[in-house]
Amino acid sequence: MFGKDFPQLNDDLLRAIKQTVDQSFLNFTRSYGDTIEWIFSPLAFLLNASERMFTNAPWPVVIAACVLVAWLATRKLSVCLFVASTLVLIGLFDMWENTMKTLSMILVSTLIAIVAGLPIGVLMARSDRVQRAINPLLDVMQTMPSFVYLIPVVMLLGIGRVPGLIAVVIYAVPPMIRLTNLGIRTVDADILEASDAFGASHSQKLWTVQLPLAMPSIMAGVNQTVMMALAMVVIASMIGVQGLGQPVLRAINSQYFTLGIFNGLAIVGIAMAIDRITQGYGARLQKHIGAQNGSR
Template identity: 65%
Template sequence: MDWFFKFPHMDDDALRNLKKMIDAGFRAFTRANGDAIDGFFSPLQKFLILADQFMTQTPWPIITLIILAIAWLASRSLKVVLGCLITLLTIGFFDMWDDTMRTISMIFVCTVLSIVLGLPIGILMSRSDRFQKLVNPILDVMQTMPSFVYLIPVVMLLGIGKVPGLIAVVIYAVPPMIRLTNLGIRLVDRDILEASDAFGSSSWQKLLNVQLPLALPTIMAGINQTIMMALAMVVVASMIGVQGLGQPVLKAIANQYFTLGVFNGLAIVGIAIIFDRVSQAYGRRLQKHREVVHG
């Protein structure tokens, strides 16, 4: 009756040998292709370094004005702009400016990469039910896998550094971008699509001129969620060398520095609120514009 109380499982030696075989195969792959993988991700590293240098070496008043200008153009709200200004000044006052700028540069690059990867996949999913059924389980795994697990393969492939951390963050953050792009395009009114067909639009013209513009509010919601998930991954990515606000938090955990952890944690919250309010306000403006055009 042991089988009734203890779930039957693979023999311990067989299970151990299977794990060893998989690990050995992955290590052999990384040794054989390490240089090629490094070369493939070299442009990404340069982009990340440029973004980091721009954010950290540009004088703080200029960076502040740029962020406030973006917030105003996106939201057209003085309340949002004032909130951004107070948050940035508070971060600077408590000597967290450089780490914050490194974090913002990382989130910027992650968001750009997530859009570049997620938008085409979402478009393909919206155009093919078979492709959607194939990709959905993969996205489910990506969203439910513990974030720490993503660090293992990227560190084995690329070692410790910014690029492995960036890749781990993108893998963790890109699913909402893909899902909401697919959803936004599928929710476009069929009557509008039929009218577009009646005017002789090609499939490509219909996508660019009708579907994507009408799906833009939903796509913006996907970008918003991608940014939030990337920020949530910042502390985890700091374990493999990603600089920014995550490293002081990690140091605070290791050394039980309460105020260091709380201050830097609140700075992450402040950035998250800035990104969230600005992107949501822009999404609402797009939604209102669409309602005016089609109302």
Template identity: 70%
Template sequence: MEWFYKFPHMDDDALRNLKKAIDDGFRSFTRAYGEGIENMFSPLQHFLMAAERFMTQTPWPIITLMILAIAWAGSRSVKVVLGCLLTLLAIGYLDMWDDTMRTISMILVCTILSIAIGIPIGILMSRSDRVQRVVNPLLDVMQTMPSFVYLIPVVMLLGIGRVPGLIAVVIYAIPPMIRLTNLGIRLVDKDVLEAADAFGSSSWQKLRNVQLPLALPTIMAGINQTIMMALAMVVIASMIGVQGLGQPVLKAIANQYFTLGIFNGLAIVGIAIIFDRVSQAYGHRLQKHREVVHG
């Protein structure tokens, strides 16, 4: 009756040998190809470091004016711009400016990468049900996998540093970008596509002139979600050397520095609110524009 109380499982020696074989295989792969993979990502490291230098070394009034200009261009709302200004002034006054700029540069690079990778994959999914059936389960795994697990293969391949953290953040944050690009293109009105066909539009012309512009509000929602997920991953990525607001939070947890953790945590929340309000306002403006065009 032992089988009734204890679930039947693989023999301990066989399970140990299986795990050892997988671990040894991954280590051999890392030794053989790790340096080549690291060199492949060196342009990404230069891009990230250039963005970080620009954000940290540019005088704070210029950075503040740039962020406020982007907030105004996206939202056309005095309240949103004023909220951004107060948040940035509070961050600077509490001596978290440099860490905040490093975090913003990381989020900026992650978002650009997610858009560059996610939109083409979303377009492929929207054009082929077969591709959608293959990619959807992968996205399900990526969205349900504990965020710490992403760090293991990345660190084993690339070690500790900015680029491994960046890759882990992108992997964690990219699924909404892919899903909502696919959804937005699939939701484009069939009558509009038939009208484009009637005018003799090619497949590329339909995508560029009809589908992507009409799907833009949904794609903007994907960008919004990607930014929020990237910010959520920043603290975890600080465990493998990503600089920014995550490292003081990690230090606060390790040493029980209550105020350090709270202040830096609130700074992350403040950045999240800025990104969220600006991108959502821009998405709503696009949605209204589309309704006016259709009307």
């Protein structure tokens, strides 16, 4: 568009800027890398415990637990059958252990995203100033290429599952924040006025009115967070995250078609099962809240 005549920074100046930024970040990692690694050490414990729970449990127990969760969330036999058949096929095609490692990563990253994203979403809903300050950051997090997240994380923490977990959480948390904010902001003003008339405090109004009514939107945020975390699994395998992503990466490097397709289909199956469960639970919540509002 601009052509070769467009003015550019001097090569020496541009090189100096890049070197200054790179050296500053390198000095920071050398000075505080051990401290940052110690701060994130509980994540390693949590991830290891989750992985042991999934991989050491007998497969009938895992399938039964997943089917029970699907039934409690959706009350639909079709979803339960889909979850059970997906897990059975994954086991038959010898992808069980990698799938359990992937599920443990998804579970931990989703829990962290909820714990981190829910309070931030509440703060955004309560303050327009906070919303204006955080929205640009969320825009950057959602539009930044996922590979870029790996660079600073690896420089700070090296190669391993914890850096991969942090990259997955950073990539997956924006929908949780945005949809929590949206859900609370769209609560009916008449209901809020009624709670004020009954003398509810800010915390009482949040816990008894706003969060319950915003729950369908929050569950949509959980759904999107899980989907984005699954999308990051293959990319995170580049820095040592074990699971279904590593066979896919190996298939890309060795051009092994069936290895990549089977593990890719396993990721799709897990994504579809989780999507059905979370969407079904959100729909049930929406129906329950609508029935309560109608009874009033």
